[in-house]
Amino acid sequence: MPAPPLLALHGVCKRFGVVEVLTDIELEIHAGQVVALLGDNGAGKSTLVKVISGVAPADKGVIKWEGGTVHIRRPHDARDLGIATVYQDLALCGNLDVVGNVFLGREIRRFGFLDEMEMERRTRRLLERLTKNVPDLRAPVVSLSSGQRQTVAIARSLLGGPRVLLLDEPTAALGFEQTTEVLDLVDHLRDSGVGVLLISHSMGDVKALADRAAVLRLGRNNGFFDVNTASQEQIISSITGATENVPRRPATRDAVW
Amino acid sequence: MADNTRAAPAAPTAEAPPPHAGRAVARAVEGWVAVLRRKLSAGELGSLPVVLVLAAVWIVFQSLNQNFLSPRNLSNLSVDIVGTGLIAVGIVFVLLLGQLDLSVGSISGLAAAVFAVLNVNNGVPEWLALILAVLAGTAAGTVQGFSFARTRVPAFVVTLAGLLTWNGLMLYILGTSGTVNLDENGLVAKLTSYYFTNDAAAYAAAAVGAGLVFLVPYQDMRRRKAVGMPHRSLRGIAVRTGAMAVIAFAAAYLLNQFQGLPLALLVFLVVVAGLDIVLRHTHYGRQVYALGGGVEAARRASLRVMRVQTAVLAVSGTMAAIGGLFLASRITSVSQSSGSSVLLLNAIAAAVIGGTSLFGGRGTTWSAVLGMLVIQSIASGMAITDIHTAVQFMITGGVLFAAVVFDALSRRSQEAHGRA
Numbered sequence: 001m002p003a004p005p006l007l008a009l010h011g012v013c014k015r016f017g018v019v020e021v022l023t024d025i026e027l028e029i030h031a032g033q034v035v036a037l038l039g040d041n042g043a044g045k046s047t048l049v050k051v052i053s054g055v056a057p058a059d060k061g062v063i064k065w066e067g068g069t070v071h072i073r074r075p076h077d078a079r080d081l082g083i084a085t086v087y088q089d090l091a092l093c094g095n096l097d098v099v100g101n102v103f104l105g106r107e108i109r110r111f112g113f114l115d116e117m118e119m120e121r122r123t124r125r126l127l128e129r130l131t132k133n134v135p136d137l138r139a140p141v142v143s144l145s146s147g148q149r150q151t152v153a154i155a156r157s158l159l160g161g162p163r164v165l166l167l168d169e170p171t172a173a174l175g176f177e178q179t180t181e182v183l184d185l186v187d188h189l190r191d192s193g194v195g196v197l198l199i200s201h202s203m204g205d206v207k208a209l210a211d212r213a214a215v216l217r218l219g220r221n222n223g224f225f226d227v228n229t230a231s232q233e234q235i236i237s238s239i240t241g242a243t244e245n246v247p248r249r250p251a252t253r254d255a256v257w
Numbered sequence: 258m259a260d261n262t263r264a265a266p267a268a269p270t271a272e273a274p275p276p277h278a279g280r281a282v283a284r285a286v287e288g289w290v291a292v293l294r295r296k297l298s299a300g301e302l303g304s305l306p307v308v309l310v311l312a313a314v315w316i317v318f319q320s321l322n323q324n325f326l327s328p329r330n331l332s333n334l335s336v337d338i339v340g341t342g343l344i345a346v347g348i349v350f351v352l353l354l355g356q357l358d359l360s361v362g363s364i365s366g367l368a369a370a371v372f373a374v375l376n377v378n379n380g381v382p383e384w385l386a387l388i389l390a391v392l393a394g395t396a397a398g399t400v401q402g403f404s405f406a407r408t409r410v411p412a413f414v415v416t417l418a419g420l421l422t423w424n425g426l427m428l429y430i431l432g433t434s435g436t437v438n439l440d441e442n443g444l445v446a447k448l449t450s451y452y453f454t455n456d457a458a459a460y461a462a463a464a465v466g467a468g469l470v471f472l473v474p475y476q477d478m479r480r481r482k483a484v485g486m487p488h489r490s491l492r493g494i495a496v497r498t499g500a501m502a503v504i505a506f507a508a509a510y511l512l513n514q515f516q517g518l519p520l521a522l523l524v525f526l527v528v529v530a531g532l533d534i535v536l537r538h539t540h541y542g543r544q545v546y547a548l549g550g551g552v553e554a555a556r557r558a559s560l561r562v563m564r565v566q567t568a569v570l571a572v573s574g575t576m577a578a579i580g581g582l583f584l585a586s587r588i589t590s591v592s593q594s595s596g597s598s599v600l601l602l603n604a605i606a607a608a609v610i611g612g613t614s615l616f617g618g619r620g621t622t623w624s625a626v627l628g629m630l631v632i633q634s635i636a637s638g639m640a641i642t643d644i645h646t647a648v649q650f651m652i653t654g655g656v657l658f659a660a661v662v663f664d665a666l667s668r669r670s671q672e673a674h675g676r677a
Contacts, residue, residue, distance in 0.1 A: 114539060
């Protein structure tokens with residue numbers, strides 16, 4: 001019996017009012033693996049991220065952390081487990097500076113007061129790992145470019161060494177060079193044993209990085225693939241729901257997972 | 258943002274020239290101009306505009322009446338700003354959340370009534386009545402804060418209900434007694450009537466203030482230097498301390514020309530400085546700013562949103578109560594008209610004119626001082642030059658309008674700057 005997955009979801013449901021957004025979702029994230037979460041717009045990808053990060057807790061279902069059942073009811077719970085998230089809308093406070101955003105909710109204190117110097121030092125170190133052009137650490141985030149903001153959001157998620165990282169479209173706002181920087185980082189994190197859930201619309205990124213792909217369609221699981229063996233056509237047809245037109249491969253789902 | 262706000266004058270004096278000429282100063286000024294230009298384009302001017310407005314107001318009234326900048330008038334001015342100013346400090350907290358507290362006027366009246374009825378009518382010792390009055394404000398604010406945080410109804414609606422409720426409660430407590438006169442020599446009356454007649458007191462206060470303005474950044478600079486982090490230059494710190502010291506000592510000199518340092522002014526400045534430190538250098542303050550920047554973002558960063566929102570309105574209620582006691586002290590009486598709506602409007606106007614943004618997340622407690630100085634200077638100048646109160650309202654309204662427009666424009670240019 002191999003080690004249990006770092007994070008596993010079983011039968012997770014989420015509804016907003018009368019709309020059932022997620023139905024019986026199954027998902028596993030193993031340490032040192034990148035799982036791509038794929039699906040068309042409105043398939044429930046971002047909602048699933050919010051369920052795991054505690055922003056929109058699940059209504060039904062079981063979440064297991066290293067084999068043991070856990071309850072994620074608020075962002076605090078997810079953070080305490082070691083789950084960090086880069087949201088699609090980044091969720092930064094525009095009026096705070098870069099340091100303030102990176103350390104928001106986890107400020108370092110010295111004699112009861114904020115230790116700006118130490119926080120600035122660590123922020124710089126963190127950002128230098130991520131990118132070549134570090135933004136002005138004392139500038140309010142609202143004055144940064146969207147690429148720089150993305151870098152800040154990623155830096156914040158890395159603070160404190162997360163064990164599972166949820167990335168919701170981390171490269172959508174980035175140029176070529178920065179995209180490469182982010183993808184390299186994901187690669188590096190995988191090698192250091194972090195479990196990564198990557199939402200991306202770029203099949204190129206997915207092919208290059210992911211070990212496995214989980215496809216959502218209309219709020220339900222619609223197939224799991226081994227990215228190295230599955231063809232791009234297979235995955236895309238699963239995303240678009242064209243599976244009815246191609247020969248079904250029921251074996252795929254069981255064989256891989 | 259921090260640079261400009263800390264350079265705010267702590268006492269009523271005209272803008273001071275640099276302490277001494279020389280190349281060092283010239284270079285520092287050059288640096289400031291560069292920073293200023295960058296901030297101007299980014300829409301972060303801090304308190305510079307309001308300082309310019311204040312200077313203009315003082316120049317105009319001084320040219321209309323030679324007595325305007327007399328030690329006597331300035332000393333009275335410095336005491337007159339305290340009551341409403343303390344209320345405005347509470348308003349700054351609420352504005353930082355991007356919310357509005359309409360109940361502060363009523364709460365200030367309620368606190369004054371609680372004190373008067375307990376102390377004068379029921380013989381409760383002054384100190385106990387004082388504490389209970391302030392706690393009444395805290396309680397009123399906490400109730401409103403919790404309702405606002407829980408129901409997510411905008412704070413201005415919750416506090417509008419509060420405005421009526423607390424005002425009704427005040428009238429109920431005062432009952433048939435109507436006007437209650439306070440003890441002329443009591444603790445509360447002393448709050449605004451006591452002056453440190455010894456000249457040394459004002460100078461000592463100025464020296465302590467200037468010392469802190471120097472020591473805090475100096476220690477920070479040394480720590481940063483030790484680990485090779487970017488830091489401010491010693492020259493920059495020295496020039497700024499010099500400018501602050503000139504303002505502080507000039508204010509102390511002026512106050513000593515009349516009756517000495519007013520206790521009320523000292524309390525006001527200490528409270529403002531203390532709360533400024535709380536807002537900008539503690540975990541709690543960082544959460545307040547974060548909520549002003551985006552409630553959802555703060556929630557996702559696992560901040561306890563409801564707790565912070567409740568605490569902010571509790572602070573505003575507490576400050577309103579303290580301000581109300583100072584206002585009662587100034588006229589040594591409490592009546593059914595205590596905590597009128599003009600008071601509420603002045604407190605909000607002061608915070609906004611002083612540079613605190615209506616959109617949340619930007620501003621410091623010093624804006625309450627600067628805004629009150631502008632409002633009270635206009636009021637005092639009008640009184641001294643025999644201009645009708647009606648004109649005073651219109652001019653104050655104009656200044657407030659200008660401040661709001663400026664706030665909106667700087668916010669927009671900041672966003673445009675971000676997009677560029």
